[in-house]
Amino acid sequence: MLTGTEILTTAQMRAIESAAMASGEVTGLQLMERAGTAVAGQIRLRWPKPGRVTVLCGPGNNGGDGYVIARLLHHAGWQVRVLGMDNSPGADAAEVKRQWAKIGPILPLTEAELRRRGESSDVYVDAIFGTGLTRAPQEDIASILLHMGGWGGDWAYYRPRIVSVDCPSGLCLDSGFFLGQSRVAGDLELRAVMTVAFDSPKPGHLLGLGPDCCGRLVIADIGLAHWRVTQRREIADGKALEVQRPAALTADWPIFDIPDNRRFALAGKKQAEWLTKRHATSDHKFGHGHALVLAGGIARGGAARLAARAALRVGAGLVTLAPPRSAMIDHGGPPDALMRRGIDDAATLDDLLTDGRITALCIGPGCGIDRATALLPSLLKSKRPAVLDADALSALAEIGLTDLHQGCVLTPHLGEFARLFPDLTERLGEKPRTGPAYSKLDAAREAAARSGAVVLLKGPDTVIAAPDGRAIIHSAFDVPWLATAGSGDVLAGLITGLLARGLPPLDAAATGAWLHAAAARRFGPGLIADDLPEQIPAVFRDLRA
Ligand SMILES: NC(=O)C1=CN([C@@H]2O[C@H](COP(=O)(O)OP(=O)(O)OC[C@H]3O[C@@H](n4cnc5c(N)ncnc54)[C@H](O)[C@@H]3O)[C@@H](O)[C@H]2O)[C@@H](O)CC1
Numbered sequence: 001m002l003t004g005t006e007i008l009t010t011a012q013m014r015a016i017e018s019a020a021m022a023s024g025e026v027t028g029l030q031l032m033e034r035a036g037t038a039v040a041g042q043i044r045l046r047w048p049k050p051g052r053v054t055v056l057c058g059p060g061n062n063g064g065d066g067y068v069i070a071r072l073l074h075h076a077g078w079q080v081r082v083l084g085m086d087n088s089p090g091a092d093a094a095e096v097k098r099q100w101a102k103i104g105p106i107l108p109l110t111e112a113e114l115r116r117r118g119e120s121s122d123v124y125v126d127a128i129f130g131t132g133l134t135r136a137p138q139e140d141i142a143s144i145l146l147h148m149g150g151w152g153g154d155w156a157y158y159r160p161r162i163v164s165v166d167c168p169s170g171l172c173l174d175s176g177f178f179l180g181q182s183r184v185a186g187d188l189e190l191r192a193v194m195t196v197a198f199d200s201p202k203p204g205h206l207l208g209l210g211p212d213c214c215g216r217l218v219i220a221d222i223g224l225a226h227w228r229v230t231q232r233r234e235i236a237d238g239k240a241l242e243v244q245r246p247a248a249l250t251a252d253w254p255i256f257d258i259p260d261n262r263r264f265a266l267a268g269k270k271q272a273e274w275l276t277k278r279h280a281t282s283d284h285k286f287g288h289g290h291a292l293v294l295a296g297g298i299a300r301g302g303a304a305r306l307a308a309r310a311a312l313r314v315g316a317g318l319v320t321l322a323p324p325r326s327a328m329i330d331h332g333g334p335p336d337a338l339m340r341r342g343i344d345d346a347a348t349l350d351d352l353l354t355d356g357r358i359t360a361l362c363i364g365p366g367c368g369i370d371r372a373t374a375l376l377p378s379l380l381k382s383k384r385p386a387v388l389d390a391d392a393l394s395a396l397a398e399i400g401l402t403d404l405h406q407g408c409v410l411t412p413h414l415g416e417f418a419r420l421f422p423d424l425t426e427r428l429g430e431k432p433r434t435g436p437a438y439s440k441l442d443a444a445r446e447a448a449a450r451s452g453a454v455v456l457l458k459g460p461d462t463v464i465a466a467p468d469g470r471a472i473i474h475s476a477f478d479v480p481w482l483a484t485a486g487s488g489d490v491l492a493g494l495i496t497g498l499l500a501r502g503l504p505p506l507d508a509a510a511t512g513a514w515l516h517a518a519a520a521r522r523f524g525p526g527l528i529a530d531d532l533p534e535q536i537p538a539v540f541r542d543l544r545a
């Protein structure tokens with residue numbers, strides 16, 4: 001598989017930091033100095049004219065970064081006010097706290113102090129909690145965070161400039177949820193205009209409420225790459241994660257600014273590029289695969305035709321639409337490039353699947369649950385790569401997961417996922433109280449391991465997981481207009497077309513998700529699902545340019 005950008009859990013990040021410090025080549029204090037320097041540098045880049053800044057420092061090393069930032073901004077001419085805690089932090093944070101104390105006072109970290117009249121600031125640096133958050137904030141800190149959360153709801157046209165160090169405090173960086181708060185967005189999550197995190201993105205920057213609350217995400221290199229590479233082989237579960245991001249960057253949505261100008265490789269995008277350039281092993285249409293899309297009865301044609309059209313557009317050599325014979329007339333609409341074949345029952349499907357040139361199947365969109373239930377056993381028995389979507393997922397919830405195989409891609413939204421994996425959904429719905437909180441990534445991985453299939457769990461934060469533990473996060477919070485009727489049918493068709501062309505299931509799912517969002521991004525608001533397949537040629541053309 002082509003590699004994308006690695007993301008690290010908080011435990012993995014700690015392991016890398018420990019390895020770096022144990023090597024004797026770098027100290028914790030140096031890392032803290034680099035982290036603080038990166039944040040102060042980003043603040044000065046964004047707001048070159050020194051102003052008034054309040055730095056809120058928590059009890060641990062995140063707070064330590066805050067004291068470094070306070071000192072550096074002070075030396076750069078900013079008027080700095082520091083709010084901190086009366087605790088004994090670790091040696092590194094204690095040292096930078098001492099250094100700050102020689103420059104200025106440390107006022108109490110309380111809501112009253114934060115709100116003191118006449119003390120408003122141009123920028124607030126949130127260095128309260130980072131990767132060390134283990135439980136919901138309490139008392140004074142909870143009320144500060146709640147107060148700052150109230151500064152920036154969705155409809156606030158002026159967001160005070162909160163810059164978060166590593167993450168908005170209270171956010172669990174493994175799950176993207178705020179500990180002690182509901183998983184649904186409210187008005188009280190702390191929303192930063194910019195978050196500067198270190199070395200690699202964490203799952204919480206990309207999942208759940210993270211993308212909205214982090215604001216612009218800057219990943220600062222603090223010199224840990226060497227240990228990341230060596231530790232990668234040793235990371236306990238050995239499972240690399242990858243991340244994709246929108247190609248078109250929009251302000252205040254996740255952006256990865258890499259100080260050393262490394263390019264972030266995008267798993268799905270790289271594969272899409274490869275698809276546009278690859279030399280087919282054969283110029284014959286069968287060299288590009290043959291996808292079979294099982295359709296439903298009368299008046300259910302649209303969904304399957306959307307999927308079939310997407311499979312054609314993504315480059316499957318042939319696509320056959322297979323409704324029951326009685327509904328053939330209803331499925332006669334465009335595109336004319338589609339072939340049609342009536343399939344009434346499992347025996348006819350068995351017959352058809354003796355043709356080895358059919359390289360991928362799609363079942364679910366507009367299929368009807370009864371028909372999906374009747375045809376699924378034949379489809380699964382054929383061991384052919386297949387996308388199971390919509391009605392096929394409901395059917396699967398009835399007949400069980402036992403016959404799934406590695407060539408299957410399940411594409412549930414959260415509701416369908418709940419029918420298939422009720423226990424995982426229940427865990428995903430619980431209020432997160434302790435970190436690391438159970439995440440969408442955990443749920444998708446468990447579902448893939450349990451079912452033996454690739455699971456693509458939809459949403460603006462789509463998670464794609466394979467049974468062997470590999471996982472990909474595809475964040476597309478910038479295209480809310482993709483949530484439109486029929487959009488999922490198109491995604492199923494894109495993945496089917498890519499499977500038909502021979503992509504392995506995890507790659508096909510990741511590339512399909514990437515193309516799907518890229519098509520929506522290229523069209524813009526006002527999109528209906530019919531527009532999506534029509535954008536695919538333009539997306540491919542852009543990739544070739
Ligand atoms: N470890 C390192 O080498 C580096 C760490 N860095 C910074 O250090 C941060 C991690 O530091 P820490 O591990 O000290 O953790 P944090 O500073 O994120 O957490 C602070 C401390 O608060 C305690 N705590 C957790 N939840 C709490 C709650 N609800 N109420 C009260 N106390 C709570 C924890 O036990 C922890 O000791 C990173 O996010 C990053 O900002 C950077 O300086 C770069 C280098």
Ligand SMILES: [K+]
Nearest residue numbers: 126129165167
């Ligand atoms: K923070």
